[in-house]
Amino acid sequence: MTTIRRRVIPYFLLGPGTIWLVVFFVVPLFYMARLSLESGVVGNLEFNWDWSNFGDSLSLYDTQFVRSFIYAGLATLIALLISYPLAYTIAFKAGRWRNALLFAVIAPFFTTYLIRTLAWETILSDQSPVVKALQFVGLVPENGHVLATGAAVIAGLTYNFLPFMVLPIYASLERIDERLIEAAKDLYASASAAFWKVTLPLSAPGIVAGTLLTFIPASGDYVNAQFLGSAGNQMIGNVIQSLYLKQSDYPAAAALSFVLMALIMVIVVIYIRFAGSEALMGEEAK
Amino acid sequence: MSGAGAEGSVARSWRWLREHTVNIVAALVVIYMLIPIAVIFFFSFNDPAGRYNFTWVGFTFQHWGNAFGIPELNSALLTSLKLALLATLISTAIGTLMALALVRHRFFGRRAANFLIVIPMATPEVVMGSALLSFFLIINTFSLGFQTLLIAHIMFCISFVVVVVRSRLIGFDRNLEEAAQDLGANPLQTFRLVTLPLIMPGIFGAAMLAFALSIDDFVISNFNSGTTVTFPLYIYGAAQRGIPVEVNVIAIILFGVTVAAMGFATWQQQRAEKMASVRPEQEATSAPARPARVPA
Numbered sequence: 315m316t317t318i319r320r321r322v323i324p325y326f327l328l329g330p331g332t333i334w335l336v337v338f339f340v341v342p343l344f345y346m347a348r349l350s351l352e353s354g355v356v357g358n359l360e361f362n363w364d365w366s367n368f369g370d371s372l373s374l375y376d377t378q379f380v381r382s383f384i385y386a387g388l389a390t391l392i393a394l395l396i397s398y399p400l401a402y403t404i405a406f407k408a409g410r411w412r413n414a415l416l417f418a419v420i421a422p423f424f425t426t427y428l429i430r431t432l433a434w435e436t437i438l439s440d441q442s443p444v445v446k447a448l449q450f451v452g453l454v455p456e457n458g459h460v461l462a463t464g465a466a467v468i469a470g471l472t473y474n475f476l477p478f479m480v481l482p483i484y485a486s487l488e489r490i491d492e493r494l495i496e497a498a499k500d501l502y503a504s505a506s507a508a509f510w511k512v513t514l515p516l517s518a519p520g521i522v523a524g525t526l527l528t529f530i531p532a533s534g535d536y537v538n539a540q541f542l543g544s545a546g547n548q549m550i551g552n553v554i555q556s557l558y559l560k561q562s563d564y565p566a567a568a569a570l571s572f573v574l575m576a577l578i579m580v581i582v583v584i585y586i587r588f589a590g591s592e593a594l595m596g597e598e599a600k
Numbered sequence: 601m602s603g604a605g606a607e608g609s610v611a612r613s614w615r616w617l618r619e620h621t622v623n624i625v626a627a628l629v630v631i632y633m634l635i636p637i638a639v640i641f642f643f644s645f646n647d648p649a650g651r652y653n654f655t656w657v658g659f660t661f662q663h664w665g666n667a668f669g670i671p672e673l674n675s676a677l678l679t680s681l682k683l684a685l686l687a688t689l690i691s692t693a694i695g696t697l698m699a700l701a702l703v704r705h706r707f708f709g710r711r712a713a714n715f716l717i718v719i720p721m722a723t724p725e726v727v728m729g730s731a732l733l734s735f736f737l738i739i740n741t742f743s744l745g746f747q748t749l750l751i752a753h754i755m756f757c758i759s760f761v762v763v764v765v766r767s768r769l770i771g772f773d774r775n776l777e778e779a780a781q782d783l784g785a786n787p788l789q790t791f792r793l794v795t796l797p798l799i800m801p802g803i804f805g806a807a808m809l810a811f812a813l814s815i816d817d818f819v820i821s822n823f824n825s826g827t828t829v830t831f832p833l834y835i836y837g838a839a840q841r842g843i844p845v846e847v848n849v850i851a852i853i854l855f856g857v858t859v860a861a862m863g864f865a866t867w868q869q870q871r872a873e874k875m876a877s878v879r880p881e882q883e884a885t886s887a888p889a890r891p892a893r894v895p896a
Contacts, residue, residue, distance in 0.1 A: 334754060424858040433637075534724025541839070564734070
């Protein structure tokens with residue numbers, strides 16, 4: 315009697331959440347797939363396996379697709395390069411400043427995403443001292459712009475998703491047993507050899523998690539491209555949003571959204587194969 | 601002579617730079633993280649010439665005095681608060697139950713359940729938002745508005761709640777529960793009097809995260825709001841015709857409230873950790889007593 319009860323309990327606990335996620339996350343994906351194969355005009359759409367939605371919309375918006383992945387990839391790379399030293403400092407050198415630095419990393423989350431992005435619009439506008447300084451140093455040509463360029467979009471993406479990179483790397487660095495690093499040095503490893511052969515490999519799970527957590531949302535984003543870019547910097551998210559909400563071309567929009575999800579999954583699977591699944595699942599395995 | 605001294609100081613400052621490179625980079629990154637917040641703060645005191653609050657014109661307290669003087673902004677804010685509160689309550693309850701099942705029980709389908717929880721966090725928001733809109737458009741039983749927003753917000757909050765509560769449950773000392781049962785508590789009493797108070801900080805942290813995610817959500821709401829306007833959606837709409845300075849004021853107020861709540865949560869967490877660590881400390885004090893008894 316009690317064993318039956320014990321066996322049923324977890325399903326009761328899981329029930330409400332599972333139902334919610336299946337009905338409002340998994341099932342909608344199937345509905346979107348169905349919508350992507352419909353044809354006709356809004357109000358009179360018909361399901362008839364219309365695969366042309368995929369071909370047509372992909373050939374029309376392939377540049378936005380490629381651009382999304384390039385922007386997201388660059389933003390991820392830059393975020394990694396600036397996050398690692400920061401996470402390293404917080405984990406090993408910050409001492410009593412640790413909590414203050416962690417606070418600074420998540421502070422942007424306490425202001426609304428849209429307002430943060432609009433603040434960058436102010437910072438990167440032509441009259442801003444930052445842009446004047448860049449022009450003075452010669453990084454930006456005189457009378458050159460930063461706002462409404464691809465660089466501004468990438469900068470915005472990097473900024474907005476940086477905490478997603480810093481926190482996992484910090485978590486994996488913080489877990490490293492510092493005696494391992496000391497042991498490497500006792501065995502005559504130079505500081506840099508100890509870093510490349512001990513610290514960096516041990517922080518790989520954080521790097522893998524951080525890059526995924528940055529790349530995935532960045533590749534689907536449309537806020538940064540809309541506020542910081544020009545018409546020539548639109549990403550695939552902008553296209554999907556506009557087709558759904560402004561032009562009501564649902565089948566084409568659904569097809570693009572579906573392809574975006576599929577491509578991201580493919581990229582993630584290849585990446586995890588390449589990086590080693592233990593790197594990502596290290597935490598689970600313990 | 602002076603040349604050699606200068607060379608020495610150059611070498612010294614070069615060495616100093618090399619030793620502190622990581623810290624300097626970290627300091628720069630922190631400044632970079634905080635600049636936009638500073639900009640939002642300073643521009644909340646701006647007195648813009650036109651409708652666009654992009655260039656600094658002059659200092660004024662006017663917009664702080666008028667923070668809640670724009671009716672549409674107020675109603676958007678109220679909608680956001682109502683939505684976030686409901687989404688937080690429901691997703692925290694549902695998510696905590698799921699976390700309990702995943703940590704405490706071994707059962708068929710556990711891996712599948714884990715996968716179901718992780719996958720929404722690995723899906724771009726634009727895909728989640730558009731899939732949900734496709735669903736609502738085709739089944740045609742929900743009218744787009746507050747109810748569809750609530751459904752969507754609960755959906756994307758659940759996973760995060762599960763992850764936060766689960767991490768708290770994993771570090772849980774189950775001997776405390778056994779002790780309670782040895783002392784005659786039934787399972788429900790044990791849960792209410794021992795388990796719940798100890799995982800409360802985790803639940804509270806999860807609720808705060810859910811609230812923050814909900815009140816800040818733009819993309820998924822953008823797709824599923826119908827004509828309902830939340831705070832981020834108001835900003836998006838206003839961006840085209842010029843955002844009132846009051847938005848900056850409210851953003852800074854929200855920032856302050858969140859920081860205060862964070863501080864409170866950290867304090868709670870530390871208190872709970874003290875509560876949970878009572879036992880090991882007693883062990884430590886009773887340990888030296890034993891060797892003292894051995895010679896006797």
